[in-house]
Amino acid sequence: MSTSESATPSKRWPAIRFNVNGEARSVKVPPMKRLLDVLREDLHLTGTKEGCGEGECGSCSVRMNGELLNSCLVPVLQAEGADIQTVEGLALDGALHPLQEAFLCHGGAQCGICTPGMLMAAAQLLQLNPHPAMPEIREALAGNLCRCTGFMRILESVAAAVDAQSASPATKLTTEQMHHAR
Amino acid sequence: MLHPVLAAGQIEGGIAQGIGYALYEKVVWQDGRMANNQMTNYIMPTAEDVPPIHVSFEEIPFQFGGFGAKGLGELPHDGPAPAVLNAIRDATGVAFNSIPLLPEDLYLGLAAAQPAEETAAR
Numbered sequence: 001m002s003t004s005e006s007a008t009p010s011k012r013w014p015a016i017r018f019n020v021n022g023e024a025r026s027v028k029v030p031p032m033k034r035l036l037d038v039l040r041e042d043l044h045l046t047g048t049k050e051g052c053g054e055g056e057c058g059s060c061s062v063r064m065n066g067e068l069l070n071s072c073l074v075p076v077l078q079a080e081g082a083d084i085q086t087v088e089g090l091a092l093d094g095a096l097h098p099l100q101e102a103f104l105c106h107g108g109a110q111c112g113i114c115t116p117g118m119l120m121a122a123a124q125l126l127q128l129n130p131h132p133a134m135p136e137i138r139e140a141l142a143g144n145l146c147r148c149t150g151f152m153r154i155l156e157s158v159a160a161a162v163d164a165q166s167a168s169p170a171t172k173l174t175t176e177q178m179h180h181a182r
Numbered sequence: 183m184l185h186p187v188l189a190a191g192q193i194e195g196g197i198a199q200g201i202g203y204a205l206y207e208k209v210v211w212q213d214g215r216m217a218n219n220q221m222t223n224y225i226m227p228t229a230e231d232v233p234p235i236h237v238s239f240e241e242i243p244f245q246f247g248g249f250g251a252k253g254l255g256e257l258p259h260d261g262p263a264p265a266v267l268n269a270i271r272d273a274t275g276v277a278f279n280s281i282p283l284l285p286e287d288l289y290l291g292l293a294a295a296q297p298a299e300e301t302a303a304r
Contacts, residue, residue: 056221107187110195141229145221150198151229153191 018079020045021089031077036060038076039086047087047116051145058144061117062086068124087116090123099123099161108157110148117144122158131162183239184251190237192255197235200262202226208282 013028020043027042039045039062048071051059055073062071063085090097099122102108109115118141125132125140132140137158138151146154183189206225210217218224243250263281270288271277276295278287 052221054220054222107191110188110191138229143228145226145228146195147199147226148195149191150194150196150235151227151232152194152235153187155229 016076016080018082018084020084021086027076029076032075034072035062035064035074035076035079035084036071038079039071039084045086045088049113049116051113051117056145057114058117058121059114061120061144063120063124066127068121085120087119090119097123098164099126099158102157102161102164103154106157106160107153108149110153114144114146118146118154122161125158126162126165130165132158134159137162183241186239189239189254193237193258194235196255196258197262198227198232200259201232201266202282203259204263204266204281204283206231206282206284208284 013030015026015028016031017024017026019025020039025043027038029038029042036048036050039048040050048062049059050072051057053060053072055070058070060071061068063069064074064079064082066083090100096104097119099119103115103119108118121141121144122137125137129136129140134155137155141151141154141158202225206227208218209224216224244252267278267281267283270283274292274295276291278291280287
């Protein structure tokens with residue numbers, strides 16, 4: 001697999017264990033390696049993208065222990081024992097998350113680099129606030145930069161996912177909870 | 183139009199870039215390098231900065247394009263900066279002719295115009 005670490009045998013590094021998308025994973029990597037790189041290079045979860053690499057653009061957003069964070073700013077050491085959700089964890093058994101459906105239908109993705117981060121930020125918003133108004137959607141996505149859509153389609157996509165959820169049979173569960181209820 | 187949703191998305195994205203071009207995105211050159219090559223000091227519009235954008239199309243087949251098609255991704259960059267500066271002139275009476283027009287540029291321009299306005303008022 002990865003040959004870039006061949007000069008430093010992986011046995012040298014202690015195992016760091018955490019859950020990714022509900023699955024227990026263990027990696028032997030330098031503890032200061034960025035969570036972003038561990039996800040992409042060691043776990044081959046390349047859905048998470050690197051944008052600026054300095055915590056400004058939100059492209060590498062993942063959820064860790066229920067919080068949204070920039071995985072480019074997290075040394076993997078800090079993920080020890082954590083529950084991590086990446087964009088790969090949104091779809092369940094091939095069924096797209098309602099947000100992903102909405103992004104597809106409403107043109108929420110153009111070049112796609114910001115999309116995984118946008119989806120994670122939107123999923124986090126819906127988890128905390130199942131019925132956000134447009135100003136709240138704008139605020140929740142303000143940490144995720146997009147160069148090509150002008151944000152309109154992304155905001156519309158999230159609003160559409162919210163509407164779809166409101167239109168569905170009355171339930172006390174949020175979109176997130178319904179989707180992830182097993 | 184081959185794909186109305188994406189076509190409108192391209193226009194909206196170009197307009198958002200044009201707004202950044204007009205108001206935020208200042209490239210500072212130093213010794214042949216860009217001195218502000220970070221998202222912290224090269225500012226671009228976020229989801230909170232872009233106003234609602236309404237797109238409508240006039241479809242006129244392009245005789246040199248396949249099936250009459252023509253690219254549209256770059257065109258929307260041209261309009262927003264002049265539109266924003268014209269709106270500022272309309273609101274303040276002071277004409278600005280360079281972009282990006284940062285808040286400090288706006289302040290300096292308005293301050294420079296102030297004495298003339300006061301004289302005119304008297």
